[in-house]
Each structure stands twice: as structure tokens, then as C-alpha cells.
Amino acid sequence: MHLCDAHHNGRALYTACVTAELTAGYYYDMDIVRSRVRTMQSALPENMHLLYSLKANPAPPLLTLLAQERCGADVSSGAELLLALRSGFASETICFVGPGKSSAELTLAVERQIGAVAVESASELHMLRHIATTRRCPTTAIVRINPTYEVRGVRMAMGGRTTQFGLERDEALHCMHDAIHRQSPLQVCGIHIYVGTRIASATDAAWNVGQVIAQARQFGQTGAICTKVDVGGGLGIPYYEDEHECAFESFAEAVQEHVRAYHATGLPPCLFYLESGRYIIGPAGCFFARVQHVAMDGDLQQVEVAATPALHGLSAGSFLAKNRHFLGAGLHRDGWKRGKLPTAVSYRLHGQRLPWPTRVTAPRLAIGDYLVFLNSGAYGPTTSAVWRALEGFPAEWAGSNGCIHMLSPQMTWRTLAKGQQLVTGYA
Numbered sequence: 169m170h171l172c173d174a175h176h177n178g179r180a181l182y183t184a185c186v187t188a189e190l191t192a193g194y195y196y197d198m199d200i201v202r203s204r205v206r207t208m209q210s211a212l213p214e215n216m217h218l219l220y221s222l223k224a225n226p227a228p229p230l231l232t233l234l235a236q237e238r239c240g241a242d243v244s245s246g247a248e249l250l251l252a253l254r255s256g257f258a259s260e261t262i263c264f265v266g267p268g269k270s271s272a273e274l275t276l277a278v279e280r281q282i283g284a285v286a287v288e289s290a291s292e293l294h295m296l297r298h299i300a301t302t303r304r305c306p307t308t309a310i311v312r313i314n315p316t317y318e319v320r321g322v323r324m325a326m327g328g329r330t331t332q333f334g335l336e337r338d339e340a341l342h343c344m345h346d347a348i349h350r351q352s353p354l355q356v357c358g359i360h361i362y363v364g365t366r367i368a369s370a371t372d373a374a375w376n377v378g379q380v381i382a383q384a385r386q387f388g389q390t391g392a393i394c395t396k397v398d399v400g401g402g403l404g405i406p407y408y409e410d411e412h413e414c415a416f417e418s419f420a421e422a423v424q425e426h427v428r429a430y431h432a433t434g435l436p437p438c439l440f441y442l443e444s445g446r447y448i449i450g451p452a453g454c455f456f457a458r459v460q461h462v463a464m465d466g467d468l469q470q471v472e473v474a475a476t477p478a479l480h481g482l483s484a485g486s487f488l489a490k491n492r493h494f495l496g497a498g499l500h501r502d503g504w505k506r507g508k509l510p511t512a513v514s515y516r517l518h519g520q521r522l523p524w525p526t527r528v529t530a531p532r533l534a535i536g537d538y539l540v541f542l543n544s545g546a547y548g549p550t551t552s553a554v555w556r557a558l559e560g561f562p563a564e565w566a567g568s569n570g571c572i573h574m575l576s577p578q579m580t581w582r583t584l585a586k587g588q589q590l591v592t593g594y595a
């Protein structure tokens with residue numbers, strides 16, 4: 169199912185945007201989200217739970233839908249944890265992953281008895297144990313390992329020698345054995361390896377998962393407890409004309425084999441987690457910006473839009489190559505428009521006309537249409553300035569003569585979360 173096939177939604181979106189005089193926005197198609205999740209869940213092994221990575225997009229209506237579809241949640245901040253809980257994800261299906269967790273964030277995780285906290289360092293493990301012990305709360309930790317083995321197919325690496333994520337293999341194993349002998353409400357009972365993202369090849373993605381499962385098997389065979397294993401994810405979707413989507417069926421088939429082989433060893437039953445953000449939400453969403461000016465320059469369409477790249481980090485980000493064509497479309501009164509015209513985009517800032525960082529393929533557009541950047545449901549708002557990690561925006565103050573005044577209050581993640589409406593009617 170493609171976003172641009174639902175013309176009734178396109179027409180309704182166009183009318184809503186024109187009525188509200190919107191210059192730019194994000195749109196998510198809930199039917200596509202639901203269908204992608206169901207396809208993924210039905211192809212995965214029974215004991216592999218699909219976790220939605222909130223960093224891809226924490227919009228509450230999406231979260232509510234995904235919780236109702238029985239996804240678990242992969243959260244990487246206190247804000248994401250609160251949003252996941254508020255949106256209906258069951259505590260035991262939430263994993264708190266990622267570096268730099270504060271004591272307050274770990275306390276929230278302990279008190280809400282979430283499924284697992286993936287610790288990134290020995291000091292984080294120590295802090296978590298202290299919190300669990302003083303609160304007398306049973307807590308489950310898994311240990312993130314920074315792998316040294318060969319990792320395949322990642323476009324953005326988040327594992328391997330050069331990254332800061334996780335513990336060395338032997339240190340992780342030591343932490344797991346050490347925990348067995350301690351009297352503590354904190355159990356260390358599994359591992360987490362996330363090697364990177366934008367993996368387009370199903371074979372490479374399955375290879376990476378196979379390596380994690382092999383690591384868990386080795387650890388289990390030394391007597392370490394491995395009952396929860398987070399195998400990472402990072403499945404890729406296309407952003408440019410020459411890219412393709414990771415073939416989920418083939419990926420899941422190969423993963424089934426790895427899981428079967430694990431259980432054939434006779435080790436205790438293990439629950440596996442697959443983390444995915446981009447793959448679930450990306451193709452279900454888009455960014456759109458109103459067209460202010462159009463001209464043809466030979467075969468090249470030149471379009472000026474009423475938005476800046478700060479609103480769409482995906483096409484402004486450094487990891488995407490310049491001078492390639494981002495997948496685009498159009499939106500007009502009859503719904504979605506498709507086409508493959510090479511299009512150079514510009515925008516106005518401080519009175520200057522500036523080029524958008526990448527070109528787009530789009531249909532012939534007219535003033536008042538919207539230019540659509542496809543596959544932008546994931547890391548659209550969250551790689552754009554204001555929404556990055558839900559940090560918000562700092563307050564502004566002015567001072568004179570010993571008096572200071574607040575010009576605008578800080579927009580915190582709490583304010584941002586409050587500003588999002590919980591719409592539950594989609595599930």
C-alpha cells in the first residue's frame with residue numbers, strides 16, 4: 169500500500185491545509201502504519217517481540233495505535249518512556265535503551281517495572297542496581313555490547329570499534345556472571361546489540377541478527393542468564409530513487425532459522441526483541457510544503473516552497489548524499505500527484521533565496537500545490553531542530569537596569585508532549 173494511493177485522504181488533507189492556510193506539515197497514514205506492523209508481526213518468530221523505537225516518531229496518535237497493535241516500545245529518554253506509558257504500552261513490553269540515562273530516568277524505569285533496561289556501562293549498571301535496591305523493586309537489566317565482529321550493510325553505524333555504545337564483550341559477560349551471585353532485586357538476564365541503521369539488504373540485516381543470537385548462545389553456554397535478547401534492527405527504507413526497501417519476508421525467514429537454531433541448543437527459553445522505527449513509520453508518512461513559485465529550466469523544474477529545511481531534517485541531514493533526488497510527490501485539490509520530474513527546490517530565509525540541500529523527483533507542480541517529501545514518517549520531526557530528542561526550545565530573556573523579563577517560556581519536552589493531542593480513534 170502506497171501513501172499516494174489513498175486519494176480520499178489526499179483530498180481531505182489538501183482541503184484541511186488550505187482551510188487552515190498551512191504552509192507546511194507532516195502527514196501520517198494510520199492505515200499504512202497498521203498494515204506494516206501486522207505484516208511484520210505475522211512474519212516474525214513467535215518468541216520475537218516487535219518493539220517500536222519512539223525516537224523515530226513519538227506522536228501520540230501513532231503510539232496509541234502501535235500499543236493497540238501489541239507492539240512493545242523501545243524508548244531512549246524519560247520523555248519517551250512517559251509518552252509510551254501514557255499511550256498505553258504495557259510496562260513489561262517497554263525497553264529503555266541508549267546511552268546517558270539519568271538517575272531520574274532510571275528511577276522512573278525501576279518504579280514502573282518496565283520489561284528491561286539496556287545498560288550501556290558498568291557505572292550505569294551500578295546506578296540501576298542502587299536504585300532497584302533502595303526502592304526494593306524487581307528490575308530487569310540487559311547489557312548492551314559493542315560488537316567487534318563483522319557488521320554488514322549499515323549506512324549509519326552505531327556499534328563497532330569506533331562507537332561509544334555499550335560494553336566490551338568480556339566486560340559484559342563479567343557483569344552477567346557477577347549479577348548471578350548478588351542478593352539484589354536487579355537481575356541481569358540478557359544482552360542488547362544495535363549495530364546501526366538504514367540496512368537495505370535483508371541478507372545483511374538477518375546476518376547481523378544472527379550474530380547477536382550467536383553471541384547470546386555463547387554467553388548462555390557459559391552459564392550466564394539469557395532470557396531477554398534485543399537483537400537490534402535498523403531496517404532500511406528508500407529515500408532516493410536508486411534505493412530500495414529491505415525485504416521483510418526474506419529477513420524474517422532467515423531470522424526464524426537463527427531463532428530455531430538457538431532453541432535447538434537446549435538453552436532456557438528466551439524472548440527476543442526486534443527494534444524498529446524507520447521501517448514501521450517511514451513509508452507511512454510525508455512532509456509537505458506549499459509551492460510559492462514554479463519555473464521550468466529545460467528539463468529541470470524549479471520550485472520555491474514556503475518552508476525551510478530546518479523543518480525536515482531528513483532532506484537536510486548530512487548523512488544523505490547531496491545532488492541525488494529525494495523521492496517526492498505532489499498534493500493538490502484532487503489528492504496526491506505522482507511524477508518523476510527532476511526538481512530543484514528553494515526557499516526564502518531573511519530575504520534571500522536559498523537552495524534546499526537535496527533535489528527531489530516530483531510531478532509538474534503549480535503555485536498553491538504542496539511539494540511532498542515521501543517516506544518521511546520516521547525521523548521527520550525528530551531530526552528537525554525543534555523536535556530533536558524532544559528537547560524543546562530554550563526560554564528567551566531580556567535584561568535592563570537590573571530587571572530581567574522572560575520573553576518566551578522554555579518549551580520543554582513536557583510542553584511538547586502536552587501540545588500533542590491523544591487521538592485514539594484510529595485503532
Ligand SMILES: Cc1ncc(COP(=O)(O)O)c(C=O)c1O
Pocket residue numbers: 221223224242265266326362364365366401402403443444445446447546
Ligand atoms: C539503539 C537503537 N535502537 C533502535 C533504533 C531505531 O532504528 P531504526 O529507526 O532505524 O529502526 C536506533 C536508531 O538510532 C537506536 O540507536
